[in-house]
Amino acid sequence: MSEPLDGDVQPVSTPDDLPTREAAFHAFVDANLKRNYIGNFVHGMLGMTGFRLINAPTFMPAYLHLISGSNTIVGLGLALQQVGGIVSPLVAGAKMEHRPKIMPSAVVLGSLGRMAILGMALAGWFLSGNAQVATLLLFLFLFGVFMGAQRVAFTLLMSKVIPLRLRGRLQAWRNAVGGLIAAVLAYVSGKYLIETNVLGNGYSTTFVLAFLLTSAGLWFLQQQIREPAPPTIREPARMRDRMKDIPGLIAADPAYRWFLVVQMLATSARIATPFYILHVGVTMHLDGATLGLLSLAFLGADTVSNIVWGYLGDRSGFRVVLLLSIAGWIAATVALMTLATPVAVFFSFFGLGAAQAGYMMASQTMILEFGHRDDLPMRIGISATAEGVTATLGPLIGGAVADLMGYGVVFGASLGLLGAALLLLVVAVHDPRKARP
Secondary structure (H helix, E strand, C coil): CHHHHCCCCCCCCCCCCHHHHHHHHHHHHHHCHHHHHHHHHHHHHHHHHHHHHHHCCCHHHHHHHHHHCCHHHHHHHHHHHHHHHHHHHHHHHHHHCCCCCCHHHHHHHHHHHHHHHHHHHHHHHHCCHHHHHHHHHHHHHHHHHHHHHHHHHHHHHHHHHCCHHHHHHHHHHHHHHHHHHHHHHHHHHHHHHHCCCHHHCHHHHHHHHHHHHHHHHHHHHHHHCCCCCCCCCCCCCCHHHHHHCHHHHHHCCHHHHHHHHHHHHHHHHHHHHHHHHHHHHHHCCCCHHHHHHHHHHHHHHHHHHHHHHHHHHHHHCHHHHHHHHHHHHHHHHHHHHHCCCHHHHHHHHHHHHHHHHHHHHHHHHHHHHCCCHHHHHHHHHHHHHHHHHHHHHHHHHHHHHHHHHCHHHHHHHHHHHHHHHHHHHHHHCCCHHHHCC
16 A cells, blocks of 8 residues: 555545554654655755845844835835745645645745745845845745745645644754754855855855756655645635635634634734844943843743754644744843843843744644644645735734824833733634544
């Protein structure tokens, strides 16, 4: 029975042979676990390292402002990236759920996302003025589109080849090592590539570096992965029909429905994230050394805490990680609002970094444990789209509120959203791991 699992055609399962195929599927996963674990680790590590050069709240905003001289263009570029990731996860989920193999789609989507990064670099070298700005905005939008779609593909792939008991520690070490390398690389890129304008455009050189790192990770994953076909699979359906199924898919599992609401509330709470450092600048002296120290606190907490979150999730379930991370997020925000000493602010930023790292790991891993495996692509797509909508609107609304009413109101709104998310998580979202047979 193991031979069909490695083929591209999914045999029709009958109730009689389904237990046999389930056993063969898990035997295939166990037999190839070491190479698949290594493949996911290296791919995630290099991908995180490269993509953080693009997604960090430093290089891209600074570059957009440099070439346009406009704060509006900066906001527009980051918003376009988020908008690109709103619809593509649902489309990707609907397209992948009937395919026995995910890796071919993952390679295509991953390659297109990396080509968007290369396009940003080339625009800096060969274009100027409005043409350069417009082209960069276009590639940021496309980058968001393909990143949203590849999130579905690679999350689904991990769920197939990495057993539940190992997913937390895989992400823990991948995120920790990738985050550490990214922090060092970001410093090196800023000081030695951008500051000295290497190859005539230090930003383009940095983007090419990101392209090479992420491409190397994708190539290694493609060579390393041995992917089984699942024991069961959905029948192909028209895109329009699958979109109509979304309300029923959400309503079928009350725990998943409320989990989705928790995701949207927590993502909306990021309304305050761009203003943490601005609030510090109002309450205390903010020089370059302080900025660097607080950046170290935030990124260092992300790197260190991932180890704790990953092992805790494997041992106790990711609902516990989600509870602790949201509670820590609330505590760190309150501390930042009420305490103004340098030590308190440092630990507030450390707490914010650790909490948001825990939220990201828990939300992206816990989603894999709800419902039936055949509906997993659409569940991932629904969650990614819901987060994309709130991630797009939150900063735009937060900016307007901050201008009109001040940072305190923005922080208060963030705390209200986090409090609602925590309450719902406690009373309405059970641990899906404990509900599994």
